[in-house]
Amino acid sequence: DAKTTQPNSMESNEEEPVHLPCNHSTISGTDYIHWYRQLPSQGPEYVIHGLTSNVNNRMASLAIAEDRKSSTLILHRATLRDAAVYYCILRPNTGNQFYFGTGTSLTVIP
Amino acid sequence: EAGVAQSPRYKIIEKRQSVAFWCNPISGHATLYWYQQILGQGPKLLIQFQNNGVVDDSQLPKDRFSAERLKGVDSTLKIQPAKLEDSAVYLCASSPGLGLLDTQYFGPGTRLTVL
Numbered sequence: 648d649a650k651t652t653q654p655n656s657m658e659s660n661e662e663e664p665v666h667l668p669c670n671h672s673t674i675s676g677t678d679y680i681h682w683y684r685q686l687p688s689q690g691p692e693y694v695i696h697g698l699t700s701n702v703n704n705r706m707a708s709l710a711i712a713e714d715r716k717s718s719t720l721i722l723h724r725a726t727l728r729d730a731a732v733y734y735c736i737l738r739p740n741t742g743n744q745f746y747f748g749t750g751t752s753l754t755v756i757p
Numbered sequence: 758e759a760g761v762a763q764s765p766r767y768k769i770i771e772k773r774q775s776v777a778f779w780c781n782p783i784s785g786h787a788t789l790y791w792y793q794q795i796l797g798q799g800p801k802l803l804i805q806f807q808n809n810g811v812v813d814d815s816q817l818p819k820d821r822f823s824a825e826r827l828k829g830v831d832s833t834l835k836i837q838p839a840k841l842e843d844s845a846v847y848l849c850a851s852s853p854g855l856g857l858l859d860t861q862y863f864g865p866g867t868r869l870t871v872l
Contacts, residue, residue: 690848690863734799747799
């Protein structure tokens with residue numbers, strides 16, 4: 648299994664940036680880094696993915712370390728609707744497994 | 758576009774009973790996934806279909822769980838007989854294909870309670 652390590656929980660004040668870290672020291676050269684989030688009582692939803700370069704989309708930014716052993720999901724302005732469990736997932740180049748860990752539970756404080 | 762539909766949303770059964778869950782993926786999506794999510798854990802893949810063929814069922818407890826995807830569209834997941842440890846949310850997801858960059862779209866899940 649491609650393993651990732653994330654903090655169990657984090658807090659952020661509303662309208663402030665949030666940096667969610669993920670360690671993946673055993674990543675292989677062809678593994679993509681995906682982030683999904685799961686709002687309460689819903690299925691997970693896609694947030695962003697990347698391979699080597701930093702990525703931006705309308706939801707978030709993904710910063711990938713030069714050695715690819717870690718990455719950070721950045722929410723530029725947290726809102727109450729961003730309160731969710733955030734999963735960092737490695738997608739291996741071979742096989743089809745998509746391994747979710749336990750994720751980081753983000754609390755946004757008004 | 759319509760999302761992934763699942764039914765029922767909630768189910769309560771007693772141990773040793775049987776239960777079935779239904780999933781209708783996004784139209785045109787070739788790949789369908791069933792996940793089990795136990796409280797406090799991330800989803801765990803049970804089985805993956807591409808069209809109506811099984812791609813991966815290595816983590817499906819085949820002595821009690823079965824799944825099918827007839828005609829490559831809808832899918833059903835069955836548990837027979839259920840055990841207490843099967844209490845979980847069962848999530849269905851679909852994606853256009855099998856590519857590394859394919860986004861998985863998840864349904865709302867079915868919450869199963871086994872008493």
